[in-house]
Amino acid sequence: MSKTVLITGASGGLGRELAGLFARDGYNLVLVARSDNRLYALKDKLESEYGVKVSVFPKDLSEKYAARDVFDYSQSNHISVDILVNNAGFGDFSAFADADIKKLHNLIEVNINALMELTHFYLKPMIESGGGKIMNLASTAAFQPGPMMSVYYASKAFVLHFSEGLSMELRNTGVSVTAFCPGPTKTNFSKNAELDGSGLLKNLNWSSCDSAAKYGYKKLMRGKVVAIHGLRNKIMAAATKIVPRALTRKIVYRIQR
Numbered sequence: 230m231s232k233t234v235l236i237t238g239a240s241g242g243l244g245r246e247l248a249g250l251f252a253r254d255g256y257n258l259v260l261v262a263r264s265d266n267r268l269y270a271l272k273d274k275l276e277s278e279y280g281v282k283v284s285v286f287p288k289d290l291s292e293k294y295a296a297r298d299v300f301d302y303s304q305s306n307h308i309s310v311d312i313l314v315n316n317a318g319f320g321d322f323s324a325f326a327d328a329d330i331k332k333l334h335n336l337i338e339v340n341i342n343a344l345m346e347l348t349h350f351y352l353k354p355m356i357e358s359g360g361g362k363i364m365n366l367a368s369t370a371a372f373q374p375g376p377m378m379s380v381y382y383a384s385k386a387f388v389l390h391f392s393e394g395l396s397m398e399l400r401n402t403g404v405s406v407t408a409f410c411p412g413p414t415k416t417n418f419s420k421n422a423e424l425d426g427s428g429l430l431k432n433l434n435w436s437s438c439d440s441a442a443k444y445g446y447k448k449l450m451r452g453k454v455v456a457i458h459g460l461r462n463k464i465m466a467a468a469t470k471i472v473p474r475a476l477t478r479k480i481v482y483r484i485q486r
């Protein structure tokens with residue numbers, strides 16, 4: 230019987246790309262995001278190209294009880310989720326003092342709370358069935374503080390640490406957790422985070438969405454706990470272990486502002 234993958238943030242970017250990779254390999258899908266038109270267009274495309282079954286559940290994950298609603302939807306439709314991909318997320322480039330507090334509140338809801346709650350709801354059934362996989366979208370932002378995007382970087386540090394801690398609790402259960410850490414990747418992320426004019430766009434190399442998604446997919450399937458895409462990003466993440474913290478935050482500020 231075909232296995233089922235639930236992907237949040239499947240309407241574009243890495244989530245959409247990952248959905249294509251799973252469908253190509255015969256997985257049925259549950260797609261979650263706000264843009265219902267894009268989700269239904271992707272459903273039509275993947276069903277006709279790969280013959281898999283795709284369900285769509287449009288949802289704003291910043292809403293209270295959003296994760297519970299997603300879980301209830303899958304339960305009431307008798308969909309058993311074998312792989313959970315917590316991909317939905319966004320950033321915000323701004324000095325914290327000038328930031329839109331509502332946007333930051335929603336960022337915490339989507340990047341942290343929805344991810345944590347969805348993991349909680351789907352984990353028990355996975356443990357009971359003796360297997361499953363969870364991919365949580367962290368970022369290379371998880372490895373150091375990020376002046377001008379401090380809340381986003383801190384949210385990704387949560388995802389990384391949460392995923393690593395959980396992976397230890399789950400050893401011997403058959404369930405793996407992967408914190409996928411792409412570096413800067415060409416998606417709608419930069420537009421949604423309002424990165425125009427920031428040093429991030431000018432100073433960093435942006436990978437293709439296709440290569441980042443393929444890397445994450447491969448590492449998820451192998452049950453890798455921390456998957457950092459790209460050699461340069463791996464070196465930068467490793468450097469944070471030896472470079473003094475005071476210097477690291479100065480460098481990041483210089484790059485980003």
Ligand SMILES: NC(=O)c1ccc[n+]([C@@H]2O[C@H](COP(=O)([O-])OP(=O)(O)OC[C@H]3O[C@@H](n4cnc5c(N)ncnc54)[C@H](OP(=O)(O)O)[C@@H]3O)[C@@H](O)[C@H]2O)c1
Pocket residue numbers: 237238239240241242243244261262263264265288289290291316317318319320339366367368369410411412413414415416417418419421
């Ligand atoms: N691109 C990068 O440079 C980069 C690097 C490291 C990590 N990441 C992480 O990778 C993940 C995917 O981002 P991306 O680069 O693919 O960006 P993207 O193209 O902007 O895609 C973000 C996805 O998240 C969904 N989303 C955003 N807010 C949502 C909400 N309130 N409720 C439900 N879904 C929501 C969006 O769907 P709707 O708008 O339709 O709701 C969209 O499908 C994020 O967690 C991001 O932090 C990205």
